[in-house]
Amino acid sequence: xxxxxxxxxxxxxxxxxxxxxxxxxxxxxxxxxxxxxxxxxxxxxxxxxxxxxxxxxxxxxxxxxxxxxxxxxxxxxxxxxxxxxxxxxxxxxxxxxxxxxxxxxxxxxxxxxxxxxxxxxxxxxxxxxxxxxxxxxxxxxxxxxxxxxxxxxxxxxxxxxxxxxxxxxxxxxxxxxxxxxxxxxxxxxxxxxxxxxxxxxxxxxxxxxxxxxxxxxxxxxxxxxxxxxxxxxxxxxxxxxxxxxxxxxxxxxxxxxxxxxxxxxxxxxxxxxxxxxxxxxxxxxxxxxxxxxxxxxxxxxxxxxxxxxxxxxxxxxxxxxxxxxxxxxxxxxxxxxxxxxxxxxxxxxxxxxxxxxxxxxxxxxxxxxxxxxxxxxxxxxxxxxxxxxxxxxxxxxxxxxxxxxxxxxxxxxxxxxxxxxxxxxxxxxxxxxxxxxxxxxxxxxxxxxxxxxxxxxxxxxxxxxxxxxxxxxxxxxxxxxxxxxxxxxxxxxxxxxxxxxxxxxxxxxxxxxxxxxxxxxxxxxxxxxxxxxxxxxxxxxxxxxxxxxxxxxxxxxxxxxxxxxxxxxxxxxxxxxxxxxxxxxxxxxxxxxxxxxxxxxxxxxxxxxxxxxxxx
Numbered sequence: 038x039x040x041x042x043x044x045x046x047x048x049x050x051x052x053x054x055x056x057x058x059x060x061x062x063x064x065x066x067x068x069x070x071x072x073x074x075x076x077x078x079x080x081x082x083x084x085x086x087x088x089x090x091x092x093x094x095x096x097x098x099x100x101x102x103x104x105x106x107x108x109x110x111x112x113x114x115x116x117x118x119x120x121x122x123x124x125x126x127x128x129x130x131x132x133x134x135x136x137x138x139x140x141x142x143x144x145x146x147x148x149x150x151x152x153x154x155x156x157x158x159x160x161x162x163x164x165x166x167x168x169x170x171x172x173x174x175x176x177x178x179x180x181x182x183x184x185x186x187x188x189x190x191x192x193x194x195x196x197x198x199x200x201x202x203x204x205x206x207x208x209x210x211x212x213x214x215x216x217x218x219x220x221x222x223x224x225x226x227x228x229x230x231x232x233x234x235x236x237x238x239x240x241x242x243x244x245x246x247x248x249x250x251x252x253x254x255x256x257x258x259x260x261x262x263x264x265x266x267x268x269x270x271x272x273x274x275x276x277x278x279x280x281x282x283x284x285x286x287x288x289x290x291x292x293x294x295x296x297x298x299x300x301x302x303x304x305x306x307x308x309x310x311x312x313x314x315x316x317x318x319x320x321x322x323x324x325x326x327x328x329x330x331x332x333x334x335x336x337x338x339x340x341x342x343x344x345x346x347x348x349x350x351x352x353x354x355x356x357x358x359x360x361x362x363x364x365x366x367x368x369x370x371x372x373x374x375x376x377x378x379x380x381x382x383x384x385x386x387x388x389x390x391x392x393x394x395x396x397x398x399x400x401x402x403x404x405x406x407x408x409x410x411x412x413x414x415x416x417x418x419x420x421x422x423x424x425x426x427x428x429x430x431x432x433x434x435x436x437x438x439x440x441x442x443x444x445x446x447x448x449x450x451x452x453x454x455x456x457x458x459x460x461x462x463x464x465x466x467x468x469x470x471x472x473x474x475x476x477x478x479x480x481x482x483x484x485x486x487x488x489x490x491x492x493x494x495x496x497x498x499x500x501x502x503x504x505x506x507x508x509x510x511x512x513x514x515x516x517x518x519x520x521x522x523x524x525x526x527x528x529x530x531x532x533x534x535x536x537x538x539x540x541x542x543x544x545x546x547x548x549x550x551x552x553x554x555x556x557x558x559x560x561x562x563x564x565x566x567x568x569x570x571x572x573x574x575x576x577x578x579x580x581x582x583x584x585x586x587x588x589x590x591x592x593x594x595x596x597x598x599x600x601x602x603x604x605x606x607x608x609x610x611x612x613x614x615x616x617x618x619x620x621x622x623x624x625x626x627x628x629x630x631x632x633x634x635x636x637x638x639x640x641x642x643x644x645x646x647x648x649x650x651x652x653x
Contacts, residue, residue: 053156071124107218137183222440309404318484381575520615
């Protein structure tokens with residue numbers, strides 16, 4: 038009874054923290070977390086978990102660029118506990134994201150940030166659109182970011198100058214190694230910690246420093262060796278990873294310089310926008326104290342000047358390119374949350390040419406400048422364990438910024454980078470800004486109100502994304518139930534990859550069977566399909582190739598006013614339902630008489646009802 042009473046008392050004292058966790062749990066119940074779908078690339082990790090559970094083999098596919106092993110093992114724990122399903126894999130990400138939020142709260146508290154402000158930061162981390170959208174996938178980015186935060190929480194605790202804790206350092210290093218097992222830039226965490234120790238004079242060649250550095254680097258180094266030994270002896274290096282240096286060489290110094298210029302600017306603008314609940318709560322009057330103001334600290338002044346030039350200069354060149362927020366849209370963009378990798382895509386929440394992108398860009402720029410002001414004014418302050426923790430976080434943040442560059446080479450000519458690659462930096466900025474604002478008045482009710490609005494928007498958008506994908510997958514299952522084999526069906530990146538990629542590997546299919554002009558995922562994941570039947574959200578997506586609609590279903594969206602539909606279409610000369618006792622193909626003479634040119638290219642379909650609906 039006493040233990041229960043103490044636990045209840047602790048929860049009452051930390052009620053803002055409990056409130057955020059409860060709100061995140063409620064949001065996860067509103068969003069159809071357990072729906073049986075995959076999206077964009079996460080099917081690859083889900084299939085790896087299935088293979089591990091069913092066959093006892095740990096497998097990373099050739100198209101997987103991330104190390105991914107840690108995430109696969111985490112997913113396997115959930116599969117063994119709750120049963121293997123795509124929804125359970127998504128649940129594992131939700132739980133990992135929550136653990137990352139708890140770690141961020143713990144870091145803020147160790148840096149001397151109040152409970153209410155730490156909870157606000159935790160809420161901004163969990164409910165900002167980018168984190169929230171990724172939390173309801175099975176992508177590596179939210180898993181990596183969460184494990185990075187857990188590692189940081191232990192490092193900050195273990196490396197306090199006044200009270201060092203060796204066990205905490207070792208645990209932080211183990212989590213850093215596990216972060217590497219999820220994404221390669223996890224190796225930069227112990228590197229950053231080692232650099233921090235050197236710069237602060239705690240890495241000198243003496244017994245105490247050697248013990249400290251050993252605790253930081255040994256566990257991650259051993260986990261790195263284990264990973265690469267397994268990769269080369271038992272899995273083979275994935276093709277995407279083998280070709281990485283080819284992409285770097287192809288990009289050359291010109292491409293590298295482009296990444297160096299653009300990525301920091303994108304990070305600043307995304308941080309400025311996603312941290313708005315903190316920014317709008319800042320009250321522009323410093324409390325009494327001895328901390329130097331910005332203008333009495335030359336280092337802070339020049340740093341803020343450089344920061345402002347970076348933001349305004351980046352805006353100028355972005356405007357010349359015709360770019361506005363979101364700059365690197367993948368999981369958060371004009372069509373809502375989640376990559377719409379299905380033929381026809383999704384409706385845009387706002388039309389091109391409206392004021393919304395400009396307003397978002399301006400808000401992001403103002404937020405970025407306020408963040409810069411907050412951080413730069415505290416670059417020179419009194420020495421303390423909290424300040425030491427801040428510099429440790431900042432050093433990790435710098436190297437994670439560097440870590441965005443390698444995977445971005447693949448997208449150099451397609452938007453430069455992806456928003457999900459920026460996710461770790463959002464967490465770093467939340468920590469840095471709230472530490473820097475400790476002596477600044479904040480109108481916290483305004484911040485909490487802004488956070489509530491952000492949470493509502495994120496929940497609705499994530500819910501819409503999964504409902505949309507569920508409608509697509511339900512239509513694909515309907516096609517299967519009516520005799521359409523997956524080698525004849527294109528139902529988007531997630532469906533095709535999940536159902537056809539292992540077939541492509543096993544049968545060594547190297548040439549796509551779909552018509553020219555098929556979407557990218559067919560050539561990358563799903564070469565076995567001939568796309569005779571397609572699932573699309575646009576009934577006119579392929580009229581020139583002779584597709585006609587055989588089924589239409591409406592699906593519900595909260596953020597879109599107009600009715601939205603998903604369609605199942607077929608080539609006009611193919612049957613539906615498919616008779617399992619006969620071939621799907623018409624005989625060659627019949628097809629020729631019906632409009633197939635001698636070279637095999639389908640002419641426009643003959644005059645038929647473009648939408649002969651079947652009873653629903």
